[in-house]
Amino acid sequence: MSESYVIIGDGIAGSSAAEAIREEAPDADVTVVTDEGEALYNRILIKEFAKGKLPEAPISIHEPDWYDERDIDLQLNTLVTGVDPDAHTVETHEGDEISYDKLLVAAGGTPNQLPVENSDADGVHHFWTFQDARKIREHAEDADTGVVVGAGLLGIDLAAICGGQDVDAKYLMRGDRWWRYALSAEGAEIIHEGLREKGVEPVFESGADHFETNDDGEVVATIDGNGDRHDSDFVGVAIGLDFNVEILQDTEATIDNGVHVDEYMRTDVEDVYAAGDITQYWDTIMDERAQNGSWGSAKQQGALAGKTMLADEGYDVDIEPFRWVSSYSITHFDFPFLSFGFPTMGDESCERKYSDTEWRRLTFKDGKLIGGVLIGNLAPQSKYKKLIKDEAVVADQQDVLLQENFEIDELAIPQEQ
Amino acid sequence: MAYVGTAHNTAGEHMNPILEATETAPTTVEETVRDYDELHDRAQAALPDAVAGDGVAIPEEVADDLADGEVVRFTGYYRLDIAQ
Ligand SMILES: Cc1cc2nc3c(=O)[nH]c(=O)nc-3n(C[C@H](O)[C@H](O)[C@H](O)COP(=O)(O)OP(=O)(O)OC[C@H]3O[C@@H](n4cnc5c(N)ncnc54)[C@H](O)[C@@H]3O)c2cc1C
Numbered sequence: 001m002s003e004s005y006v007i008i009g010d011g012i013a014g015s016s017a018a019e020a021i022r023e024e025a026p027d028a029d030v031t032v033v034t035d036e037g038e039a040l041y042n043r044i045l046i047k048e049f050a051k052g053k054l055p056e057a058p059i060s061i062h063e064p065d066w067y068d069e070r071d072i073d074l075q076l077n078t079l080v081t082g083v084d085p086d087a088h089t090v091e092t093h094e095g096d097e098i099s100y101d102k103l104l105v106a107a108g109g110t111p112n113q114l115p116v117e118n119s120d121a122d123g124v125h126h127f128w129t130f131q132d133a134r135k136i137r138e139h140a141e142d143a144d145t146g147v148v149v150g151a152g153l154l155g156i157d158l159a160a161i162c163g164g165q166d167v168d169a170k171y172l173m174r175g176d177r178w179w180r181y182a183l184s185a186e187g188a189e190i191i192h193e194g195l196r197e198k199g200v201e202p203v204f205e206s207g208a209d210h211f212e213t214n215d216d217g218e219v220v221a222t223i224d225g226n227g228d229r230h231d232s233d234f235v236g237v238a239i240g241l242d243f244n245v246e247i248l249q250d251t252e253a254t255i256d257n258g259v260h261v262d263e264y265m266r267t268d269v270e271d272v273y274a275a276g277d278i279t280q281y282w283d284t285i286m287d288e289r290a291q292n293g294s295w296g297s298a299k300q301q302g303a304l305a306g307k308t309m310l311a312d313e314g315y316d317v318d319i320e321p322f323r324w325v326s327s328y329s330i331t332h333f334d335f336p337f338l339s340f341g342f343p344t345m346g347d348e349s350c351e352r353k354y355s356d357t358e359w360r361r362l363t364f365k366d367g368k369l370i371g372g373v374l375i376g377n378l379a380p381q382s383k384y385k386k387l388i389k390d391e392a393v394v395a396d397q398q399d400v401l402l403q404e405n406f407e408i409d410e411l412a413i414p415q416e417q
Numbered sequence: 418m419a420y421v422g423t424a425h426n427t428a429g430e431h432m433n434p435i436l437e438a439t440e441t442a443p444t445t446v447e448e449t450v451r452d453y454d455e456l457h458d459r460a461q462a463a464l465p466d467a468v469a470g471d472g473v474a475i476p477e478e479v480a481d482d483l484a485d486g487e488v489v490r491f492t493g494y495y496r497l498d499i500a501q
Contacts, residue, residue: 331492
């Protein structure tokens with residue numbers, strides 16, 4: 001009998017694992033289970049669909065044929081409700097059991113709801129799936145006024161959707177600027193200006209206290225923490241994710257805002273692996289646990305998890321520990337924005353403004369570059385990523401690092417590295 | 418024309434593929450589109466220059482990461498042309 005690989009989640013992590021497994025193990029049973037009603041699509045681009053820019057077709061990545069051609073059993077609309085590591089089975093919402101020899105949990109996260117009155121009213125949107133994007137698009141096309149809550153990377157997508165759909169929107173932020181953990185006031189102001197040009201007004205030191213609804217239960221206004229009322233027949237909330245770890249609750253897996261995995265994507269439970277947004281992985285660059293919420297990282301982790309599952313099953317495949325500098329861009333404005341590494345961490349930082357739409361901030365820990373944010377000019381990103389990967393001690397050379405164009409060989413990097 | 422390559426590239430600049438990016442209307446696109454964040458680091462480094470200018474000479478491995486004729490979303494939607 002051939003061995004069986006079961007993958008929970010058909011996002012980019014799960015799908016990349018399935019592909020990696022099938023490439024090396026042509027005869028294995030591979031099953032991908034997803035609670036969504038469609039095969040892998042481009043989660044990054046659903047915001048473009050919601051803005052009304054892209055039609056549906058270009059967002060699809062895998063048609064069901066893709067799985068048929070590779071003899072991968074794709075089970076749509078199937079929610080996994082539990083894992084029994086002793087029996088090596090997973091249970092689905094319909095009570096079916098699926099047996100595995102190796103199991104990958106690539107289940108990502110679910111958006112958090114605001115813990116305030118009427119946060120589940122009609123017209124209050126959270127944003128993770130294509131289905132969410134369809135509802136958001138349909139509603140935003142009709143809406144006149146909007147409010148967005150959540151001053152981070154997903155909140156800004158909702159704000160850009162309001163801008164793209166001509167919704168007169170306010171973007172409520174708790175602090176004095178957008179993404180305050182990664183940007184200074186000077187850098188954030190470039191983003192605020194970009195938002196204003198799109199017709200979205202940032203409101204600072206604010207946040208939703210509760211929502212008002214009409215008799216039909218539809219949201220009509222947002223009352224902020226200062227008591228100010230903002231008309232809003234459209235509301236978008238993006239205040240973080242709750243990772244879908246409950247299926248591992250009755251196992252020995254270490255769960256801590258995600259699932260602990262080693263640098264090969266193994267959980268603490270034999271024959272159970274995890275990949276993508278859901279992991280708290282061992283970061284071999286930082287030498288500590290870390291979590292990424294980006295497409296590139298999820299893809300790499302999925303492919304590595306697939307290979308590790310094969311290697312642990314006895315296949316002769318090379319596996320390298322996960323060593324990846326993640327990045328995430330925002331391209332809603334005329335100028336691009338890119339965050340890389342861990343821009344919200346560190347014990348030191350430096351920054352420079354080059355023009356009205358060009359700015360850079362770098363963060364360091366123990367003298368090593370660990371992350372940063374680039375606005376306007378993304379050209380140096382590969383050099384910074386290389387310095388992070390090399391764990392180069394460069395915090396004492398910030399003047400060189402902040403030159404508009406710098407070369408790595410202009411830096412004096414201690415040899416013992 | 419800009420050159421986006423490694424300092425050690427020994428091939429003559431004129432031998433490298435040329436990447437051009439032409440803005441296109443997304444609503445008319447039917448094939449799969451890739452986002453900037455899905456590209457390999459090397460291709461990410463080349464794209465902004467291609468978008469800003471007429472064309473950039475790129476190393477072969479960057480050309481391998483991209484497909485001639487594909488549409489990539491960056492600050493707009495760009496159809497890529499890779500001339501070998
Ligand atoms: C609107 C939006 C914009 C984004 N923009 C960017 C960007 O510009 N750049 C970038 O790098 N990243 C971006 N991201 C983040 C990126 O999409 C994610 O980091 C990535 O998709 C994570 O992939 P994953 O496979 O780990 O998880 P997911 O894509 O979340 O996939 C997990 C899958 O598992 C399914 N699932 C969960 N629980 C179960 C269960 N019990 N049973 C069965 N199935 C289950 C889920 O429904 C889902 O389909 C964006 C995300 C969103 C939502």
